[in-house]
Amino acid sequence: MTLWEDEYSGDISFLRAGRSDSATGVDIAVLGVPYDLGTTGRPGARFGPRGVREQSLFVGDYKWGVWPWDYDIRSDFKMRDIGDVTGFNAYPERLCPVVEQAARIILTEGASLFSIGGDHFVSLPLLRAHAAVHGPLALIHFDAHSDTWINEDLTHGTMFYHAIKEGLIDTEHSVQIGLRTPNPDSHGILNLDANFCLGNPASEIVKRIRERVGNKKAYLTFDIDFLDPAYAPATGTPVAGGPNVAYARNVLQGLKGLNIIGGDQVEVAPHYEGAGQITALAGATVGADICYLLAEARKLLSV
Numbered sequence: 001m002t003l004w005e006d007e008y009s010g011d012i013s014f015l016r017a018g019r020s021d022s023a024t025g026v027d028i029a030v031l032g033v034p035y036d037l038g039t040t041g042r043p044g045a046r047f048g049p050r051g052v053r054e055q056s057l058f059v060g061d062y063k064w065g066v067w068p069w070d071y072d073i074r075s076d077f078k079m080r081d082i083g084d085v086t087g088f089n090a091y092p093e094r095l096c097p098v099v100e101q102a103a104r105i106i107l108t109e110g111a112s113l114f115s116i117g118g119d120h121f122v123s124l125p126l127l128r129a130h131a132a133v134h135g136p137l138a139l140i141h142f143d144a145h146s147d148t149w150i151n152e153d154l155t156h157g158t159m160f161y162h163a164i165k166e167g168l169i170d171t172e173h174s175v176q177i178g179l180r181t182p183n184p185d186s187h188g189i190l191n192l193d194a195n196f197c198l199g200n201p202a203s204e205i206v207k208r209i210r211e212r213v214g215n216k217k218a219y220l221t222f223d224i225d226f227l228d229p230a231y232a233p234a235t236g237t238p239v240a241g242g243p244n245v246a247y248a249r250n251v252l253q254g255l256k257g258l259n260i261i262g263g264d265q266v267e268v269a270p271h272y273e274g275a276g277q278i279t280a281l282a283g284a285t286v287g288a289d290i291c292y293l294l295a296e297a298r299k300l301l302s303v
Helices: 045-059 092-108 120-134 159-165 194-198 202-213 245-253 278-302
Strands: 028-033 079-084 112-117 138-142 175-177 190-192 218-223 260-266
Touching: 028 045, 028 092, 028 278, 045 112, 045 260, 045 278, 092 112, 092 120, 112 120, 112 278, 120 159, 120 218, 120 260, 138 159, 138 202, 175 202, 190 202, 202 245, 218 278, 245 278, 260 278
Parallel strands: 028 079, 028 112, 112 260, 138 175, 138 218, 175 190, 218 260
Antiparallel strands: none
C-alpha cells in the first residue's frame, strides 16, 4: 500500500529531507539543539527545533523547491535531518562540549551544517566547531540584540563576546543587522541597525553585507527576534520595531554566492503563540533560505 504524506502526516524531518544517523555522504545536514538555559528572559526555545520542523512541512511541501528559489535543494543536493543533539538537559556545563563534538563530527564527515535552536547561546559551540575546521569566520548576524555584552557569564547575550575573545570571529569582516537595543561595544563589527534597515531597501543591506564579508568564509546566524513581534511573537526577548519576513528573505536571498559554510536559526519558543504558529513558520522559512545559501556556497566549491 502506498502512503501519501501531506502537511499533516508522515515523518517529521526538516523540509521533509528525511532522517539519517550520520552525515557521511550528505551535503546539507540539519541538527536540532533543544536548549534554553541561556535565556535571560522567557524560556521555551528548547521546543524550537520541534516547532520549526513541524512548520517546515508546509515550507517544503512542493517538490520543485522553496519559492522563489528555482530548484529543489533536496533533489540537487543530498540533504538529511540528523535529529537533535542531547545529553545536556538541565546541565548547562555539558552543553558546549556535547554540541561542539556533534557538530565537528558532522563537519568532518563533509556536510555543511544548518542548526536549529534553542536559545542563541548554542551558537557558541557551533562556532567553535566550524572555526576548528575552517579557521576564524566572518559573522553575519541577524538579531534585535548585539549578544556581545562583556560579561563572563554564559548566556544568550554574551556568546559572541566569548567567540570574539576566543578568536573564532573575524570582526573586520563581520556584520550585525537589525539591532534595536543598547550596544555598548561593537568590538569592531559593522552595525546596520533596525532604523537603517527600515530606512533602506533590502538591496542596500545586501550590498553592505557583501562589501563587508567579501570572499571570507562566513557563518550566518538568524535570531528570530530580528523580525518585528508582529511577525514573530513567540520568542524569549521580543523587541518592537523590526523588519518583516519578506524583507528578511529578500536580504537572505541576496547573499547568494557568499562563502557561507554554516548557519543557524534560533530563539523560536512555540508555546508563546496560538495555533497558527507564525513564528515557527517564519523560522522554518528563514531556515530553508539558509540551507539554500549553504547549497549555493557548495556549488562554488565544485566549479
